[in-house]
Amino acid sequence: MFFQDFRNQVNEKEGVHFPSNSYRQMVLQPAYDEARKHFLNSMIQIHIAHLKMLEEQNLVTSQQARQIGQAIHQLDLDYYKTHDYNPQFEDLFFRIENKLIELGGDISGNLHIGRSRNDMGIAIYRMTLRKKLLTLMQELLNLRSALIAFAEEHVETIMIGYTHTQQAQPTTFAHYLKAVIDQLTRDYQRMQSAYETINRSSMGAAALTTTGFPISRERMQQLLAFDDLIENAWDAVAGADYIAEAASVVQLAALNLGRTSQDFLLWATQEFNAFKLASPYVQISSIMPQKRNPVSIEHTRSLLSSVVGDAATVLQMVHNTPFGDIVDTEDDMQPYLWRAIDKLVGIYKLFGSLIVTMDVNKESLLRRAQNSFANVTELADTLVRSENISFRQSHKIVSLCVRELLAHHKESLSALTWQLANEKCFEVTGKSLRINEIAFYQTLQPEYFVHIRTLKGGPAPATMRESLVQATDATANLENWLREKTGNIIRAEEQLEQILKEWVQHD
Numbered sequence: 001m002f003f004q005d006f007r008n009q010v011n012e013k014e015g016v017h018f019p020s021n022s023y024r025q026m027v028l029q030p031a032y033d034e035a036r037k038h039f040l041n042s043m044i045q046i047h048i049a050h051l052k053m054l055e056e057q058n059l060v061t062s063q064q065a066r067q068i069g070q071a072i073h074q075l076d077l078d079y080y081k082t083h084d085y086n087p088q089f090e091d092l093f094f095r096i097e098n099k100l101i102e103l104g105g106d107i108s109g110n111l112h113i114g115r116s117r118n119d120m121g122i123a124i125y126r127m128t129l130r131k132k133l134l135t136l137m138q139e140l141l142n143l144r145s146a147l148i149a150f151a152e153e154h155v156e157t158i159m160i161g162y163t164h165t166q167q168a169q170p171t172t173f174a175h176y177l178k179a180v181i182d183q184l185t186r187d188y189q190r191m192q193s194a195y196e197t198i199n200r201s202s203m204g205a206a207a208l209t210t211t212g213f214p215i216s217r218e219r220m221q222q223l224l225a226f227d228d229l230i231e232n233a234w235d236a237v238a239g240a241d242y243i244a245e246a247a248s249v250v251q252l253a254a255l256n257l258g259r260t261s262q263d264f265l266l267w268a269t270q271e272f273n274a275f276k277l278a279s280p281y282v283q284i285s286s287i288m289p290q291k292r293n294p295v296s297i298e299h300t301r302s303l304l305s306s307v308v309g310d311a312a313t314v315l316q317m318v319h320n321t322p323f324g325d326i327v328d329t330e331d332d333m334q335p336y337l338w339r340a341i342d343k344l345v346g347i348y349k350l351f352g353s354l355i356v357t358m359d360v361n362k363e364s365l366l367r368r369a370q371n372s373f374a375n376v377t378e379l380a381d382t383l384v385r386s387e388n389i390s391f392r393q394s395h396k397i398v399s400l401c402v403r404e405l406l407a408h409h410k411e412s413l414s415a416l417t418w419q420l421a422n423e424k425c426f427e428v429t430g431k432s433l434r435i436n437e438i439a440f441y442q443t444l445q446p447e448y449f450v451h452i453r454t455l456k457g458g459p460a461p462a463t464m465r466e467s468l469v470q471a472t473d474a475t476a477n478l479e480n481w482l483r484e485k486t487g488n489i490i491r492a493e494e495q496l497e498q499i500l501k502e503w504v505q506h507d
Contacts, residue, residue, distance in 0.1 A: 024087055031331035032085040035092040038338065040077055042127040043096065046120055046203070047072055048496045049223035051111055053216050059114070064107050069503030071104030093117055114213035115206060118237040118325045122202035123224065125334055129246060130199050132341045134486055136250070137191050139348040141478055144184045146352040148471050151177035155461045155468070158446050159274070159365040160374045169377055170369045170446035173360060174468070175459035180260050181471055187253040188478060194249045195485065197242045201226035205236035208325060225492035240318045240329040243337060250340050251311035257351065258304040261297055268294040273364045278357035296354050303347055310340035369446035371412040373402055378452075379413075382443045383425070386435040393428055400424040413444050 014020040019028055048069070055065040080092065089095040100108040154173035161171040201224060204210060204217030210233045221229050230236040267274035281296035313336045321328040369375070376398050383394040401424050405415050418440045422433045433440070442448050454460040457467075 019087055019090075024085070027332075028087070028091065029085045032092055034331065034335050036081050038128050039092065039124050040080055042124045043093065043120075044072065044075070044077070045127070045224065045493060045496050046123055047096075047100075047111060048500050049220055050115055050203070052223060052496075052499050053219045054110070054113055056219065057214055057216055059213055059215065060107075060110050064110065066503045066506050068100070068104050068108050068111055069500055071100045071108050073500055073504045074103050075099060093120070114204070114211040114215040116237075118207050119202045119205040119233075121330065122205075122237055125330070126198050126200070126202070126226075126242065127224065128334075129243065129337070130195060130485075131489070132338060133191060133195055133198065133246060134482060134489075136341050136345050136348075137188060137195075137482055139345045140184060140188050140191070140253075141475065141482065143348040143352040144181055144188070144471075145475060146356050147177050147181050147184070148468055148475075150356050151181065152465070152468055154360060154362075155464045157360060157362050157365060158369050158450060160369050160372060167372050167374045170374050170449045171459040172450055172461070172464065173365070174461075174464045176263075178464065178467055178471070183256050185471075185474070185478075187249070187256060190249045190252065192481065194242075194246045196227065197245050199226055199485075200228045200230045200242075202230050202236035205230065205233035208234050208237050223492060223496065225488045234324070237325045238323045240321070243329065243334070244315055244318050247311040247314035247337050247340070250337065250344060251308050251315075254304045254307035254311070254340075254344060254347075257347070258301060258308070261301040261304060261351070265294060265297045265301060268297060273361050275358045275360045277354060278359075281354045281357070296350060300347055300351055300354075303343055307340045307343050307347070310336045310343075314340075366446070371414060373411075373413050375413050375444055375446050375449050376402060378449045379416075379421075379443050382435065382439075383433075386439070387425065387429070387431070387433065389429055397421065397424045397428050400427065416444060 014022060051060070051065055051068055051072070054060045055062060060068070075096065080096070086095060089098060097109075097112070100111065151174040154177065157173040158170055159173050159176070160167050161169050161176070201217065201221040203220035203224070204215055217229055220226075230239065266272060268277065277292070277294050277296065281294070282292045283295045284292070314333055317328055317333040317336075380391065380394045380398045383389065383397060384391050387394070398421075401416055401421055404420060404424070405411070418433065418437045421440065425431065425433050450459050451461065454463050456463065458464075
């Protein structure tokens with residue numbers, strides 16, 4: 001009796017017809033909310049394209065196409081975008097299909113000839129994702145252009161470069177920024193590759209075996225602005241690598257920018273004093289009047305971590321799922337990647353804005369480089385050339401000089417004298433220095449270190465300006481690709497609108 005009473009209580013709360021209250025609240029309602037927000041336009045576009053293809057393939061008559069097309073035209077999309085889930089229908093697809101039959105008569109049911117929710121659903125996911133990815137890529141290019149412009153202002157801004165978090169060698173702020181720019185470029189190229197995987201049509205795969213109706217998969221591909229077909233019908237409805245690839249690319253882009261944001265958060269400290277953020281990007285303390293908290297960078301870093309987490313959720317949800325049509329890779333999973341992309345779009349926008357509006361403390365960065373041992377590599381290189389000795393001998397001479405200075409609590413290369421270097425040279429080689437004092441002291445300057453590093457990829461101002469020009473020139477190709485893909489989608493959507501208009505205006 002206890003079990004039966006318990007079951008009766010559950011039935012009373014949950015109901016005895018599909019869907020149960022908890023299933024509706026946990027699964028169907030959230031899926032419906034996401035669908036009406038993201039899928040409605042794509043669903044209608046697929047309806048129009050499929051109907052046009054059926055007409056061209058003589059699977060429906062022109063009169064039937066007009067009748068169904070007029071029903072599509074009569075749909076009140078704003079109603080479905082604003083009205084809540086109706087448990088009478090499992091999802092948005094069935095709700096729209098029911099309304100089309102109500103508006104156009106039973107013949108509207110022929111809109112489903114040679115088509116399944118499976119291939120249609122995958123097409124909708126891909127159409128949704130491709131637009132979000134293109135939006136992300138545009139914002140990445142905006143950030144990249146901002147960084148190029150910012151780097152051009154700092155080709156002669158001397159700073160210390162770090163390895164293993166320790167002072168290493170003098171370089172320039174532009175040199176660091178160009179490394180970030182190149183990394184962003186690779187992020188963009190990975191997104192291009194992901195887009196090529198995403199923008200393939202599943203239409204015509206039907207449930208998983210295609211259909212016996214002589215439909216045209218190629219025509220659907222063209223009408224919906226897909227670049228290619230997913231040839232194998234099973235793969236079309238089962239494959240989830242398109243979203244896993246996109247998640248991996250987005251995750252890596254967030255990881256990459258996260259490392260840069262960590263650098264900037266460190267450099268924003270008063271101890272580093274590398275730059276000052278503009279007022280719109282800092283907050284004050286409620287108790288400490290002197291504080292200028294770099295919260296914009298903090299939020300950038302934490303939000304990038306959440307992007308990584310959302311992308312990881314996508315990959316985890318794909319993990320060990322059967323290779324077939326299954327909900328694990330559908331409505332429950334897709335929103336995680338959309339959120340990751342939407343957040344990364346906003347982060348790119350925020351980061352680009354805070355970068356170009358900050359004031360870099362050039363003098364402080366230069367003094368830090370001058371009052372350090374970061375330049376000793378060039379001294380060692382110079383002694384190899386001037387003294388005709390091996391690099392290991394030169395390295396030992398310079399190392400002994402640094403140890404001597406540190407033993408006397410002198411923590412800057414500016415304290416190094418020609419006489420001390422001469423003494424250590426004799427100790428190591430048995431010979432005095434050949435280099436004169438003027439040339440010797442020149443090698444100790446960070447400006448000299450930077451200016452003679454003219455090899456490709458180095459920080460010398462002339463080299464860096466040329467590198468930034470090349471980056472600017474490459475922007476045109478990146479933008480042209482993006483413009484082409486975006487234009488293809490816009491033109492396809494306009495064509496579908498025209499097709500629908502012709503059906504409606506025929507009478």
